[in-house]
Amino acid sequence: xxxxxxxxxxxxxxLGERATIxxxxxxxxxxxSNNKNxxxxxxxxPGQPPKLLIYWASTRESxxxxxxxxxxxxxxxxLTIGSLQAEDVAVYYCQQYYFNPxxxxxxxxxxx
Amino acid sequence: QVQLQESGPGLVKPSETLSLTCTVSGGSISxxxxxxxxxxxxxxxxxIGRIFSSGSTDYNPSLTSRVTMSLHTSNNQFYLELTSVTAxxxxxxxxxxxxxxxxxxxxxTVVIVS
Numbered sequence: 001x002x003x004x005x006x007x008x009x010x011x012x013x014x015l016g017e018r019a020t021i022x023x024x025x026x027x028x029x030x031x032x033s034n035n036k037n038x039x040x041x042x043x044x045x046p047g048q049p050p051k052l053l054i055y056w057a058s059t060r061e062s063x064x065x066x067x068x069x070x071x072x073x074x075x076x077x078x079l080t081i082g083s084l085q086a087e088d089v090a091v092y093y094c095q096q097y098y099f100n101p102x103x104x105x106x107x108x109x110x111x112x
Numbered sequence: 113q114v115q116l117q118e119s120g121p122g123l124v125k126p127s128e129t130l131s132l133t134c135t136v137s138g139g140s141i142s143x144x145x146x147x148x149x150x151x152x153x154x155x156x157x158x159x160i161g162r163i164f165s166s167g168s169t170d171y172n173p174s175l176t177s178r179v180t181m182s183l184h185t186s187n188n189q190f191y192l193e194l195t196s197v198t199a200x201x202x203x204x205x206x207x208x209x210x211x212x213x214x215x216x217x218x219x220x221t222v223v224i225v226s
Contacts (some may be wrong), residue, residue, distance in 0.1 A: 024189035038212060040213035040214075042214075048219075049208075049219060049220055050157060050214070050217060050219065051217075052213055052214060052215045055211075055212070055213035055215075061215065067137070075116055091179075093156055093157065095157075095213065095214075097212035097213060100170060101161065101170035101171060101172065101173070102159075102172065102173065103147075103159040103161070103172075104159065105156040105157045105159070106156055107155070107156045108155075108156050
């Protein structure tokens with residue numbers, strides 16, 4: 001199994017401050033042939049499905065504010081919320097889509 | 113824009129078969145790959161499997177013995193069957209467009225096994 005481990009499980013951030021979430025994969029998700037990391041980030045609010053924020057580890061989905069950014073390569077990745085807004089309170093998940101057919105998600109990080 | 117809507121029974125008895133439908137609107141089911149994902153209360157999502165526009169499938173190895181996916185292009189729908197359910201299959205079930213990353217999701221349907 002490909003295990004995605006996020007840290008921390010939860011964090012409290014003041015409005016306007018930076019939030020940083022880590023995601024570690026048990027195996028590399030970097031495909032050397034195209035130099036792409038098969039890693040996505042999602043935001044989930046209560047009662048809603050996850051919303052795609054970032055794919056290819058660092059590409060923002062259309063319409064996602066630029067305060068959200070993704071970085072990292074191989075097995076270690078980071079989601080950064082540059083200046084936390086009230087509407088960013090949610091649970092965030094990373095997901096690898098490198099290993100088929102074993103897509104897997106992290107356990108989630110709750111941002112308060 | 114493409115929208116997805118899950119439908120099916122909200123309550124299934126243990127040992128029976130869970131059957132769900134995902135209806136795609138605003139786009140053709142034949143143009144993309146589609147996945148089913150579930151999420152138990154308080155946990156991260158779990159990928160169940162995917163179906164290509166050709167009808168071929170990939171399933172999560174942990175569920176492959178119990179899962180069948182299919183599609184009906186003329187109805188613009190795809191389907192999930194999960195056999196021999198137990199309480200551990202209680203979850204919110206989502207359908208999603210599969211680009212590797214899941215860019216479009218349905219709102220989800222709650223399935224309780226009891």
